[in-house]
Amino acid sequence: xxxxxxxxxxxxKLIKSGEISPEEVYKxxxxxxxxxxxxxxxxxxxVEKPEIDKTKKDAPLFGIPFSIKDVYMxxxxxxxxxxxxxxDYVSQYDATVYWKLKQAGAVLIGKTNCDAWGHGxxxxxxxxxxxKNPWNRNYVPGGSSGGSGACLAKDMAVFDIxxxxxxxIRLPASFCSVVGLKAxxxxxxxxxxxxxxxxxxxxxxxxxxxxxxxxxxxxxxxxDRLDATSSNRPVPKYSQQLNKxxxxxxxxxPKEYFVKGLDAEVAEKVKQAIDKFQKMGAKIVxxxxxxxxxxxxxxxxxxxxxxxxxxxxxDGIRYGKSRRKFGYEAKRRIMLGTFALSAGYxxxxxxxxxxxxxxxxxxxxKAFKTVxxxxxxxxxxxxxxxxxxxxxxxxxxxxxxxTVPVNLAGVPSLALPCGFSKRGLPIxxxxxxxxxxxxxxxxxxxxxxxxSGTFREYEN
Amino acid sequence: MNLEVKKKxxxxxxITALSALSKLRISGKKIKKYQNQxxxxxxxxxxxxxxDVSSVESTNRTxxxxxxxxxxxxxxDQVLKSLKNLKIKKIASQGNYFVTKKVKWQS
Numbered sequence: 001x002x003x004x005x006x007x008x009x010x011x012x013k014l015i016k017s018g019e020i021s022p023e024e025v026y027k028x029x030x031x032x033x034x035x036x037x038x039x040x041x042x043x044x045x046x047v048e049k050p051e052i053d054k055t056k057k058d059a060p061l062f063g064i065p066f067s068i069k070d071v072y073m074x075x076x077x078x079x080x081x082x083x084x085x086x087x088d089y090v091s092q093y094d095a096t097v098y099w100k101l102k103q104a105g106a107v108l109i110g111k112t113n114c115d116a117w118g119h120g121x122x123x124x125x126x127x128x129x130x131x132k133n134p135w136n137r138n139y140v141p142g143g144s145s146g147g148s149g150a151c152l153a154k155d156m157a158v159f160d161i162x163x164x165x166x167x168x169i170r171l172p173a174s175f176c177s178v179v180g181l182k183a184x185x186x187x188x189x190x191x192x193x194x195x196x197x198x199x200x201x202x203x204x205x206x207x208x209x210x211x212x213x214x215x216x217x218x219x220x221x222x223x224d225r226l227d228a229t230s231s232n233r234p235v236p237k238y239s240q241q242l243n244k245x246x247x248x249x250x251x252x253x254p255k256e257y258f259v260k261g262l263d264a265e266v267a268e269k270v271k272q273a274i275d276k277f278q279k280m281g282a283k284i285v286x287x288x289x290x291x292x293x294x295x296x297x298x299x300x301x302x303x304x305x306x307x308x309x310x311x312x313x314x315d316g317i318r319y320g321k322s323r324r325k326f327g328y329e330a331k332r333r334i335m336l337g338t339f340a341l342s343a344g345y346x347x348x349x350x351x352x353x354x355x356x357x358x359x360x361x362x363x364x365x366k367a368f369k370t371v372x373x374x375x376x377x378x379x380x381x382x383x384x385x386x387x388x389x390x391x392x393x394x395x396x397x398x399x400x401x402x403t404v405p406v407n408l409a410g411v412p413s414l415a416l417p418c419g420f421s422k423r424g425l426p427i428x429x430x431x432x433x434x435x436x437x438x439x440x441x442x443x444x445x446x447x448x449x450x451x452s453g454t455f456r457e458y459e460n
Numbered sequence: 461m462n463l464e465v466k467k468k469x470x471x472x473x474x475i476t477a478l479s480a481l482s483k484l485r486i487s488g489k490k491i492k493k494y495q496n497q498x499x500x501x502x503x504x505x506x507x508x509x510x511x512d513v514s515s516v517e518s519t520n521r522t523x524x525x526x527x528x529x530x531x532x533x534x535x536x537d538q539v540l541k542s543l544k545n546l547k548i549k550k551i552a553s554q555g556n557y558f559v560t561k562k563v564k565w566q567s
Contacts, residue, residue: 410522
């Protein structure tokens, strides 16, 4: 039996029946980390001695090995944010999401690489190392949670916690053929996450199946008194709402996401996914999200503005090393944000961007009056080659074209695989829902995976 | 909408001034590189000039969160009391501000 192929529920069942111990489960996944990580650079830190809390044996994720993006505080373990400044920084406390997972019995196997401070779409901006795509090591795994995507693609953990500010969960999910959920802003506490852009940052699960994502989400979502922006809505049992019939429900397909410049293979695979939903009984409705064309420009004013403020705390005195250690991309974004917030430019750039953000949010609100969910590509292209866009930041930023509108509107979106390009590179699509309707998009995703599979056919 | 971007001549960025404002040190050849790249990004961003936002409110958060306090509760009286305890020089009788001792910055 290939234990590493099993889902959360399957592993739980084996542990509960005594057929296997949590230590044995951990060893299986650790051996895969040792086998694959040296060629992929998915992990910054590997936890060799697991903390298995035997008092949690009835907890929902007892004995399940997981990884976490290296932007979350984990007391006593290094937290680098993929940066040279925090290369040797050891967390002084636990992020709420990590604390909740420990309470749920899950076992940390390691912390995954990312673009430094979350600034990037390829993980090439990590100050520590470049993560490679497990499907073809000459290609990027997406970013900024690229280590998380690569880790799951090679089954080095059962699930991962990523962070999505402009697509950082969904893009690696799409490029690595795994599932990633960008949750509604405020659904999961951000306490203990190293902030990139505070009005956009969201914490979410990544996994190999939609069902696993649902199980993790119900363990980490909910009000946290340490994060004033966390929502106090009750958290549903997402995993128990995965068998709802989608017959008659309306799927919106926005014309602005199928335009010139969209790769033909991506367009074809996403259209096949849409057809699959139609065959399952959903009604396909053409819609328009007209402000989509401004989303990248708005995002690259708001996010750098917020990051220029958030990163000002890294002064070389309180945390980590000197500001000279900021990488090229971090400096670029800090200066862009400083410019947008400076006297004389604030109204024309930052303030205007926040107003257009209102229009983008209204686009989604209007659309969700007529459709249940929206389906769109995650990325305009399949994964690109390492170094291909390294010297062209604008082209790199455009990889976020279809993901940033979701963050600006604060709505949830589930990215999941729908096929491969002729070169064998993964292609994904996203299911976008109204605020706090994670149960609905997870159900749509679950129905799709039940019909189409998980697109994980490869030799390990 | 078209995903293919035509690049125009870069807008001018004063990298020396911006880096000083950002508490970053940028020098030599890197100034020119940043100038070109940020100029291109700014040109792209300038498409926002076309959007009329004269009657649009700004969005700083996407879900309803206003005046969030800890569960033990905070009242204006408590705030005033704590400010008095901190020996704040003067609490304005009108307006929502208070006056502190002058802070002198010595370089």
